[in-house]
Amino acid sequence: KAGVTQTPRYLIKTRGQQVTLSCSPISGHRSVSWYQQTPGQGLQFLFEYFSETQRNKGNFPGRFSGRQFSNSRSEMNVSTLELGDSALYLCASSLDGVAAKNIQYFGAGTRLSVL
Amino acid sequence: ILNVEQSPQSLHVQEGDSTNFTCSFPSSNFYALHWYRWETAKSPEALFVMTLNGDEKKKGRISATLNTKEGYSYLYIKGSQPEDSATYLCASTGPRDSGYALNFGKGTSLLVTP
Numbered sequence: 001k002a003g004v005t006q007t008p009r010y011l012i013k014t015r016g017q018q019v020t021l022s023c024s025p026i027s028g029h030r031s032v033s034w035y036q037q038t039p040g041q042g043l044q045f046l047f048e049y050f051s052e053t054q055r056n057k058g059n060f061p062g063r064f065s066g067r068q069f070s071n072s073r074s075e076m077n078v079s080t081l082e083l084g085d086s087a088l089y090l091c092a093s094s095l096d097g098v099a100a101k102n103i104q105y106f107g108a109g110t111r112l113s114v115l
Numbered sequence: 116i117l118n119v120e121q122s123p124q125s126l127h128v129q130e131g132d133s134t135n136f137t138c139s140f141p142s143s144n145f146y147a148l149h150w151y152r153w154e155t156a157k158s159p160e161a162l163f164v165m166t167l168n169g170d171e172k173k174k175g176r177i178s179a180t181l182n183t184k185e186g187y188s189y190l191y192i193k194g195s196q197p198e199d200s201a202t203y204l205c206a207s208t209g210p211r212d213s214g215y216a217l218n219f220g221k222g223t224s225l226l227v228t229p
Contacts, residue, residue, distance in 0.1 A: 042221040043159075058216060104159075108157070108158050
């Protein structure tokens with residue numbers, strides 16, 4: 001069974017640009033969550049999508065958005081990039097959401113560098 | 116927002132030593148506690164999910180306990196091996212009205228040397 005796939009693995013952008021990251025969940029998983037990790041910080045929850053609907057959202061500005069397609073694949077978009085957006089972005093899938101007992105299966109992440 | 120704290124921040128032990136880490140979380144509105152292991156250049160991997168006060172889970176040489184009344188969880192590694200070297204993350208979730216979002220601590224980085 002294939003794991004969670006994130007593309008691209010590495011990305012370099014400049015300030016002001018926008019970027020789209022992709023996440024393909026494990027087959028059969030309907031929930032995809034996105035996390036950001038910056039140096040010295042823990043994983044910060046961005047948002048969760050379930051059945052094409054954003055179900056939960058973390059405390060991030062509106063520049064961060066996402067969507068989920070009917071095949072459960074998800075994309076995350078960051079517009080007007082800032083230097084502080086440089087981070088490792090992880091997505092995780094689970095059978096039925098970020099709900100308490102569901103194990104999250106993580107992808108390898110996309111490392112974004114904003115110059 | 117739940118504040119999850121982990122200690123120590125880092126730990127260096129010799130092969131064969133047993134070790135333990137602490138994860139503390141606000142006990143109010145608690146719903147579940149997750150432990151993950153994150154090896155360098157790999158994806159975080161789930162170890163345990165615990166929900167009940169007094170819960171104990173075990174996976175090989177690794178075990179975890181949960182105290183929801185006082186808001187802490189311990190992760191124990193018995194007879195540490197170099198392959199146990201990783202960052203260990205805990206995350207707690209609140210109830211449904213908080214969206215069940217996983218709130219992670221910053222992790223404990225473990226290095227086991229031969």
